[in-house]
Each structure stands twice: as C-alpha cells, then as structure tokens.
Amino acid sequence: MVDRDKAIEILKHNKALLEAHHVRSLAVFGSVARCESGPCSDIDILVEFEPGAEVGLFEFVRLKNELTSLLGVEVDLGTPDALHPALRDNILREAVHVA
Template sequence: MDRLTILNRLKAEAPGLRERYGVKSLAVFGSMARGDDREGSDVDMLVTFTEKATFDNFMGLKLDLEDLLGRPVDLGTPDTLRPEMRAEVERDLIHVP
C-alpha cells in the first residue's frame, strides 16, 4: 500500500477514530511520510489524545490502525519522543485532517 492510499484511508477513518478513542490529532512520520518506505515497513504515527490516554485507548487505536493499514504501526505520543529525534520527527509529520 502506497503513501497516498494510507493517507486516504486514515483521512476516511479519522472521524471514527477520534470519537472512539478520544484522538485530538494524528500524524504520520518516518519512512512512510518521506516516501522511502519499503515492502513490509511499519507506519510510524504520532497521536495526541483529548484527555490523558488510557492503556485501552492507546492499544485499541494501535490495533485498529494496524487492521486498517495492513501493516505494523509504531504509535507514539509527543511526550514519548526522544529529545534528539524531535526535530526530525516534526520535520516529517504529515497530519491527518
């Protein structure tokens, strides 16, 4: 599945994900965002929740995203970003509308 297809799927499903899991914002970064992913690459995603995330919300979102995209998803939140990686991640971010 190419980057455009993944972004279109995320855009189509975003309203339901926001409602079901309390997602405030969702973005793709890493190799998928840069367009240099390969067959079998995971999808790196950054999520912000409207309230403090629960384990169930975080894992439910991750599993739903993996089912939706048919690829492993590496899901993180802004506070889990390592300081030395923050600038690179922010440069790659593609926000899901």
C-alpha cells in the same frame, strides 16, 4: 505495503474511529512520510489526544491495533511527548498531518 497517500486517505475516511478514541491530531512520520517505505516497513504514527481525555495503556493499545487492522500494516504508535529529545525536532518536521 501502504504508501503515504493511501495511508492518509484511509485515515481521513475513518474520522469516526479517531473520534471514538478521543484523537485530537494524527500525523504520519518516518519512511512512509518520506515515501521511502518498503514491503516490510511499518507505519509510524504520532497521536495527540483531546485535552482531558483519560487514555490509559489499554485504550492506547486498542487504538494501535485498530489502526494496524485498518491500514493492513503494523503501526508504531507514539505521542510527541514520548519522542526522544534528540529525534523530536526532525520527526515533527517531517510529520505529515492527517487529522
């Protein structure tokens, strides 16, 4: 299990990984962001890529897998555009910006 502060610390100390994947911004949301995660919780992460970056499915999955390995817990990776409209505002409000 990774708590919010530890996850943020790990992600901030791995800027080279984020830059290699053309990440413009990264934010944690969900139970980890609310400090309500348990031993079986995954970590929800929102990612935005640099404008013009060509990020396909394989690159997206590669980033997800590398973040999962780095954090030692399953990562649920998504983009703001992919959020369900009914949940979007709440998710963006609770999101904790990392990078």
